[in-house]
Amino acid sequence: MITELEFVPVPATDLDRIRCNGHDDFGNPLVARTSGAGAPLRCCLTLSGEGEQIALISHRPSSLGGPYAEVGPVFVHVGPCPGFTGPDFPADFADRHAVLRPYDAAGQMLDGVLAEPGESEGELKRLFDDPEVALVHVRNVIAGCWNFSVRRKAA
Ligand SMILES: [Zn+2]
Incomplete structure (x- = not known):
């Protein structure tokens, strides 16, 4: 049997909330920086191009909870992006x-x-x-x- 897999970025609802609030869920301000090429973006699962506006925020990726559900830094686009649906x-x-x-x-x-x-x-x-x-x-x-x-x- 072939197992079909789903690839999950930072959820769009989280990104909407963070972009609207101007800070992440842990109080870190959403600060735009100009990207060099190759930053891994967790909003749309692409590598950034030179000159894109990105921000480093904290995110807790595990929805399962428990002691292993740690918080860590991720790059995302500062503004709206298509997300990842592929x-x-x-x-x-x-x-x-x-x-x-x-x-x-x-x-x-x-x-x-x-x-x-x-x-x-x-x-x-x-x-x-x-x-x-x-x-x-x-x-x-x-x-x-x-x-x-x-x-x-x-x-
Ligand atoms: Zn993006």
């Missing part, structure tokens, strides 16, 4: 090293995987072969920052 693995993130960190349904962390460039998508499919795995975070290797979440698509 059914496929975000192309801009395919050729990066990544840590794939799986969680069970209670939010407990399971064994993670270090994925080489080009291997994240295949490794994700392998992780989801385990019925214990409810959610996987795709994270940066050095800083550990969350890039996006992956879950099984609801039937």
Whole structure:
């Protein structure tokens, strides 16, 4: 059976609230900065182009709760953007090293995987072969920052 996966950025409702409030959910002001190329944007799951207006905010990506549901820094577009709706693995993130960190349904962390460039998508499919795995975070290797979440698509 093929497991269909869903790739989850910072939710649009969270972004609307943060852009409207002018600060993130943890009180950090939404400060526009001009991006260089290649900042990983968690609003639309693309890498920024030179000169785009982005901001660094704090986000808690795990909706499962529990002690592992930590808060971390993410880059987002300052203004409205199309978000991410694509059914496929975000192309801009395919050729990066990544840590794939799986969680069970209670939010407990399971064994993670270090994925080489080009291997994240295949490794994700392998992780989801385990019925214990409810959610996987795709994270940066050095800083550990969350890039996006992956879950099984609801039937
Ligand atoms: Zn965006």
